[in-house]
Amino acid sequence: MSKRHQMKYQHYSVEDFDSYDCLKLSKRFYLVLIFILRGYIVWLMSVTNMRDRVGIISWIYPETSLFYLSLFSGAVGLFVVLIISLRRPEAAKWIQVSWQHCRKILITALIFDLLTHAVGYFYLQLLSLEWLIMQVVLSTGLVLLCYNSERFRINLDEFPQKLPEE
16 A cells, blocks of 8 residues: 555545445535435425425525526436435446546536526515525535535545455
């Protein structure tokens, strides 16, 4: 093991690794994914609410067009969830290639989400300026999280490999 390789993992303990000796996914990764998938999360919460199925959606998304825009922009996040669920040793080549580009995919999803909100503000008059500014701040912060996390970088460099039998 090279000295540079050892330095990369020096801040992590045994509990930080999964069963394939890969560093467990960064919490920042999940945070970005949750933000991108928020429309689907709200939809699942509303489906499980037996009393008022549309109450949660209408409370969080007063304008139904915003909800649909959120679902539309979150579709890219669903692709990332698929990649995570298929990320295992001997996975198909397209999964391995997609995994290496997950940061770019997530950032593209964040930008696309921001663009849908900009369209909602400028063309459809669905949002307030304050809401759009909040979206810009959140999206910018999440993009910075994607680039400022060493663990995130390590996660994307690794891909599970089949471990030798003991």
